[in-house]
Amino acid sequence: MSQIRAEHLSKFYPVALKEPGFVGTLRHFLKRRYRQVEAVKDVSFQIEPGEMVGFLGPNGAGKTTTLKLLSGLIYPSAGRLEVAGHQPFKREHAFLRKITLVMGNKQQLIWDLPAADSFRVNAAVYEIPEGEFKKRVAELSEMLALEGKLNQPVRKLSLGERMKAELLAALLHRPQVLFLDEPTLGLDVNAQVAVREFLLEYNRRYRATILLTSHYMADITALCERVLMIHQGRLIYDGGLEGLLERFAPYREVHIQLGKPIEKDRLEQFGEVRAWEGLEARLLVRREDLVNRVSRMLHELPIDDLEVREPAIEEVIGRVFADTRLVTDS
Numbered sequence: 001m002s003q004i005r006a007e008h009l010s011k012f013y014p015v016a017l018k019e020p021g022f023v024g025t026l027r028h029f030l031k032r033r034y035r036q037v038e039a040v041k042d043v044s045f046q047i048e049p050g051e052m053v054g055f056l057g058p059n060g061a062g063k064t065t066t067l068k069l070l071s072g073l074i075y076p077s078a079g080r081l082e083v084a085g086h087q088p089f090k091r092e093h094a095f096l097r098k099i100t101l102v103m104g105n106k107q108q109l110i111w112d113l114p115a116a117d118s119f120r121v122n123a124a125v126y127e128i129p130e131g132e133f134k135k136r137v138a139e140l141s142e143m144l145a146l147e148g149k150l151n152q153p154v155r156k157l158s159l160g161e162r163m164k165a166e167l168l169a170a171l172l173h174r175p176q177v178l179f180l181d182e183p184t185l186g187l188d189v190n191a192q193v194a195v196r197e198f199l200l201e202y203n204r205r206y207r208a209t210i211l212l213t214s215h216y217m218a219d220i221t222a223l224c225e226r227v228l229m230i231h232q233g234r235l236i237y238d239g240g241l242e243g244l245l246e247r248f249a250p251y252r253e254v255h256i257q258l259g260k261p262i263e264k265d266r267l268e269q270f271g272e273v274r275a276w277e278g279l280e281a282r283l284l285v286r287r288e289d290l291v292n293r294v295s296r297m298l299h300e301l302p303i304d305d306l307e308v309r310e311p312a313i314e315e316v317i318g319r320v321f322a323d324t325r326l327v328t329d330s
């Protein structure tokens with residue numbers, strides 16, 4: 001049975017319209033007019049137990065709205081939703097014990113108290129027995145390398161330590177389903193790696209299902225074999241990371257090192273020149289033209305070295321988001 005199932009899920013937010021000026025304000029109070037913001041439109045997907053899925057999309061695409069729907073914080077405008085066997089918006093106790101929602105830009109720990117004190121509040125809310133509570137705090141703080149950090153006020157922790165303590169708090173009730181919205185936001189590279197490794201280990205140990213958004217592609221490539229991509233509220237891709245490149249990057253990058261300088265327009269006959277510095281250049285060549293162009297380049301240009309690479313996934317995604325035609329044609 002799927003752990004998460006969304007069928008034709010939609011969420012529309014009513015936004016009150018106000019005309020400018022005094023008359024507009026008066027009208028606004030007497031008879032409000034609304035416009036619908038279609039944050040999520042007819043989205044369907046299923047996620048199996050133990051899967052780690054990346055959720056990609058540009059700002060305002062509808063990722064946070066979807067995570068809020070999945071965790072029952074908001075009610076869907078249309079469609080069906082089932083998470084861990086429950087309808088999230090009912091917010092049943094049994095459901096809340098099975099899930100967690102972590103938002104990188106919101107915190108639940110109390111600033112002036114040690115994290116250990118905030119954990120006690122969570123233990124009480126989730127009715128975790130004392131012995132079990134101690135065991136879980138010890139296990140998670142070891143996995144997160146947080147030992148010795150939990151008895152000082154949260155405000156004295158570094159950003160990375162604070163995020164790790166937030167994760168610990170969010171996982172004390174040992175949820176099966178984790179919704180993570182930018183869990184590495186603003187962290188330095190070392191802390192990002194630590195959080196990633198922790199999530200991998202947590203998923204392996206407890207077979208937790210994880211849906212996560214991140215602006216750092218490294219999080220997605222390290223953790224997720226599958227990605228969902230959302231754009232203007234619509235799901236435009238559901239599949240493997242590899243397939244994402246196949247589908248949205250119909251080109252390869254050719255890196256060349258020249259033996260002597262040539263005119264740029266000579267190079268432009270072979271593909272779109274993306275970088276050009278001294279004797280090094282980088283070109284985009286359509287996949288179907290690749291063999292032919294590369295062999296011509298080797299014949300016709302003074303090439304010392306040539307390498308064909310997959311385009312960087314960030315670049316591919318950036319192009320998809322920047323070019324709505326790619327999205328609507330897909």
Ligand SMILES: Nc1ncnc2c1ncn2[C@@H]1O[C@H](COP(=O)(O)OP(=O)(O)OP(=O)(O)O)[C@@H](O)[C@H]1O
Nearest residue numbers: 013015037039057058059060061062063064065066
């Ligand atoms: N409470 C709300 N009322 C009205 N509109 C909203 C509300 N919350 C979100 N929206 C709108 O819904 C759309 C989707 O927003 P959402 O926060 O889900 O996007 P997102 O993909 O999480 O973006 P980001 O990466 O910037 O966080 C946006 O156009 C946003 O302005």
